[in-house]
Amino acid sequence: MKLFYAKASPFVRKVLVAAHELGLADRIELLPAAAHPINRDATIRAENPLGQVPTLILDDGTALADSRVICEYLDHLGQGGLFPAAGPARWAALTAQSTGDGLLDAALLCVYETRVRQEGERSAGWVTGQREKIGDALARIDAAAGEFGERVDIATITYGCALGYLDLRLPDLGWRKRAPAAAAWYARFGERPSMQATRPD
Template sequence: MKLFYAKASPFVRKVLVVAHELGLFERIELLPAAAHPINRDATIRAQNPLGQVPTLILDDGTALADSRVICEYLDHLGGGGFFPAPGPARWTALAAQSTGDGLLDAALLCVYETRVRQEGERSPAWVAGQREKIVDALARIEAAAPSLGERVDIASITYGCGLGYLDLRLPDLGWRERAPAAAEWYAGFSARPSMQATRPE
């Protein structure tokens, strides 16, 4: 398998954490890519018309895009059980993943607005709106934190990658002060070998 990736991408990190946890990381060849919302990487586009990372190329040439799809494929391949079987537990896990991914989407939009757009094109109101989404998602993670414990599933992995991305790109948000229970949980979760091995630098 081959994975188009960028080290700073939190969605790539989700995939790599799952791969490490399932013992599949050594089976994946990492292909550095220059994904960008404007200057799109033609190499990725040849496999994924959206030109996004992560994009996973299977051994038979099939291309899988979107971290949710790739993580579920790896879970199936590795028999990890990170995605519960259909039923209430599955819908709860997928809803949590959606909240974590939404936080990441909003954080990325903040980054794009301030780093990709020219200064005269930037919208402070847009950034404020995205930061509101992050704060609301943080409140949901904070409420869930006491029940996370030692769980390692798609919900906890997505939450962990989301909080790590806030550290990387939005440290001024001060998320730990807003979400102390989540901060306490994250301190333990982020020490996992899979999280340490995928830390962006």
């Protein structure tokens, strides 16, 4: 398998953490890619019309796009259990994944607004709105963090990658003060070998 990736992408990290947890990391060849919202990478676009990372190319040439799809595929391939079976636990895990992904979407939009758009094109109101989404998602994660324990599933992997991305790109947010329970959990989860192996810095 081959994975179009960018080291700083939290969605790529999510896929790689899942691969490490499932014992599949050594079966994935990493293909550096220059995904960008404006200067789109033609190499990725040939496989994924959205031109986004992560994009996974299977051995038969099939392309899988989006971290949610790729993580579920890897879980199936590795017979893992990162995704609970059908029922309430599954819906809860998928909803948590969606919350974490939404936090990441908002964080990426903040980054794009300040790093990609020209100064005269930027909107302070837009950034404020995205940061409010991040704050609301953090509150939801913090409220649940006391129950995470040693869980390793798609919910906790997504949350861990989301919090790590805030450290990387939005350190001024000071998320630990706003979400102390999540911070205490992340201090442990971030030490997992899968998280250490995929650190973007």
